[in-house]
Amino acid sequence: MDSRLPRERVVRQAEELARNSALQGIFQLLPYLVLVLNKQRQIIYSNNGLLQVLGIVPLHERLGCRPGEMLRCIHSCKTPGGCGTTAYCTVCGANTAILEVQQTGQPVYRECLLTTSADGQHTESHELSVHAMPAGQSNPDAILFMIRDISEEKRKKVLEQLFLHDLLNSAGAARGFMELTHMTEDLPQLQELCGCAKDAVEVIIGEIENHRDLIHAEKGELDVSPEPVHLNGLIRAVADSVQNAAEHAVDIRLDCEEKLVAVSDPILLRRVVTNMVKNAAEAAGEQPIRISTCRQGNSIAIEVHNGICMPTEIQLQVFKRSFSTKGEGRGYGTYGMKLFGERYLRGEVRFISSPESGTLFTFILPADYRQSQGSESRSKTPIQHETLRTNGISYINQM
Secondary structure (H helix, E strand, O other): OOOOOOHHHHHHHHHHHHOOHHHHHHHHHOOOEEEEEOOOOOEEEEOOOOHHHHOOOOHHHHOOOOHHHHOOEOOOOOOOOOOOOOOHHHHOHHHHHHHHHHHHOOOEEEEEEEEEOOOOOOOEEEEEEEEEEEOOOOOOOOEEEEEEEOHHHHHHHHHHHHHHHHHHHHHHHHHHHHHHHOOOOOHHHHHHHHHHHHHHHHHHHHHHHHHHHHHHHHOOOOOOOOEEEEHHHHHHHHHHHHHHHOOOOOOEEEEOOOOOEEEEOHHHHHHHHHHHHHHHHHHHOOOOEEEEEEEEOOEEEEEEEEOOOOOHHHHOOOOOOOOOOOOOOOOOHHHHHHHHHHHHOOOEEEEEEEOOOEEEEEEEEEOEHHHOOOOHHHHOOOOOOOOOOOOOOEEOOOO
């Protein structure tokens, strides 16, 4: 367990810092959060920037806690040592920035993908930029820590990626197929070209609708319309769509129970399964992907397997919004999988990854959404899970 100073020592440090009223006056004018941390990474000063937005408690209640505890990070209460002592903290931009300043004495900038919860049930995602630096010669062990909310900047980059790259490529493909229709009089070939153009347009519409639903889902404004869904047909349609859109050949093998029907929202269910299959296809390359389904009592399990093991640092962040190994403007696929699958379809999304068996994503959904437990408000609350193991073979289930 990380050592901490007792509260009376922390209060004394805060009182010593408060004597520099001019410096604190400047901090209060800043539109972002400014903290001063002691050697044990405990807060001894905080301005009020962003705190009203985040609903943080008054300063006297923040003294002595660490940044993740003040911001209500969902991982900060998972171990007795609190913020900075879990496996997730090893990939946290805020925690690594603080540690690097302590080791090097140099200013450090990082980005932090934070998932918070005020009540232990409802969660919110935040993208933050953090700057950490030594506080100065008067207090050489203290760290000046500044936090700025960059969530809107990240959203803008997602929209830019969507409209300036993804949709533009699909629109270009549709236009190409339509132009080719003017160059042939062969009816079968003409029908094939028209079909390809239609598929490209449907990709465009699907991307726009997916992003629209993500926005509504995060606001809690997404309606669920359950109806009987034949899973075998839905999964085959998803597999065909992923194979047609892939830049390389994708080997998808199905092992699905025949006539398996779930009462669920077909659009949201397809979004979850599509994200699972696309994620596997991108990771697997030319290796085969296996999709299977089976009934488990009152639930149905949909599994997507590929033979590639994810590095531990990726496993620890895979469900975080904006986290991606593919660059800026990405990181909504697995996040959306969790958001739609758990908050709205009342299911559970999890995975296991190891060098021996590869990576297996599992979505367990109610066989009948209408009979699943929980009120409407419960259906919009993500299920929280623990990390069972983090030494290479991991079940990482939290966002």
